[in-house]
Amino acid sequence: MSPSERTDHASTSGITRVAGLGAGVIGQSWTALFLAAGMSVTVHDPDPQAEARVRKAVETAWPVLTQLGLTAHGTPDDLHFCQDARAAVEGVGFVQESVPERIGTKHDLYAAIEPALEADTIVASSASGLTLSQLQAGWRNPGRLVLGHPFNPPHLIPLVEVMGNSLTDQAVVGRARAFYETVGKETIEVRREVPGHVANRLQAAVWREAIHLVNEGVASVEDIDTAVAAGPGLRWATMGPTALFHLGAGEGGLAAFCDRYADSFNRWFDDLGRPHLDEATARRLVEGIRPLSDTHTVEELSRRRDALLTELIALTRKAHR
Numbered sequence: 178m179s180p181s182e183r184t185d186h187a188s189t190s191g192i193t194r195v196a197g198l199g200a201g202v203i204g205q206s207w208t209a210l211f212l213a214a215g216m217s218v219t220v221h222d223p224d225p226q227a228e229a230r231v232r233k234a235v236e237t238a239w240p241v242l243t244q245l246g247l248t249a250h251g252t253p254d255d256l257h258f259c260q261d262a263r264a265a266v267e268g269v270g271f272v273q274e275s276v277p278e279r280i281g282t283k284h285d286l287y288a289a290i291e292p293a294l295e296a297d298t299i300v301a302s303s304a305s306g307l308t309l310s311q312l313q314a315g316w317r318n319p320g321r322l323v324l325g326h327p328f329n330p331p332h333l334i335p336l337v338e339v340m341g342n343s344l345t346d347q348a349v350v351g352r353a354r355a356f357y358e359t360v361g362k363e364t365i366e367v368r369r370e371v372p373g374h375v376a377n378r379l380q381a382a383v384w385r386e387a388i389h390l391v392n393e394g395v396a397s398v399e400d401i402d403t404a405v406a407a408g409p410g411l412r413w414a415t416m417g418p419t420a421l422f423h424l425g426a427g428e429g430g431l432a433a434f435c436d437r438y439a440d441s442f443n444r445w446f447d448d449l450g451r452p453h454l455d456e457a458t459a460r461r462l463v464e465g466i467r468p469l470s471d472t473h474t475v476e477e478l479s480r481r482r483d484a485l486l487t488e489l490i491a492l493t494r495k496a497h498r
Contacts, residue, residue, distance in 0.1 A: 192270035199275035205234035215250035284315030301325025320346035389450025398465025
């Protein structure tokens, strides 16, 4: 594909150049996705080994992205590296910040890049544990900053949680969502600041009950994982829980479902556990995962996960065409 063809595709969002700040696992994955979408990507990370890691990650991700039909407008060659964060963001339309979640590190980075940004450049943070208001404290003018939290790995999982607040410039959240959707993501808007945003809280709630069931001796770690993966997890890959329950009572829809099952759910809600991830619980979980961890490496399991995700996402995309 010629550079002009890549530019024509990328310009549908008005953005053709992107900076990736931070080259850890999340930053590497973002970089692969942006390249696949036809963006020119400049990466900054002070680690001297960062360039080698990113290039290897892009090489590994590219066949998967191609299988999903996401590389038709991109090339892995439009990748650049810059040791100076300020120089990395000059002239770009979008910055994805994925540096370690240490507030001082992020604030120092923001102070370095803010003077070099174009007037309409958007900066999105991948932060999962820090809040937008904490991040905004590192800016003289935080109006261009949004939360742009992905689900790992970003080049595969479509979700991005986008958030602005009263200090965010008008239309920046909408522009950020439009950009992410141009590169193949599905976005939601987080309307109020809470720890963990939305998706992390949902998975934390499920895992909390899984831990409680282990602690109470109801089932093994392995069987609880199977119960999720072979049961509700399959349904959740097609629709969210409220939409699925809307289907659960037939023609009566959600109103009939709530009327029919309210007493049961209220009993379950009242009986749900409130465990803490203390040392004893962590040991119990680690011991419970040994049938898997003793027979497969993390790399092997990651490859299996990504292969299954690729097939599932491909089928989902095909069904939505």
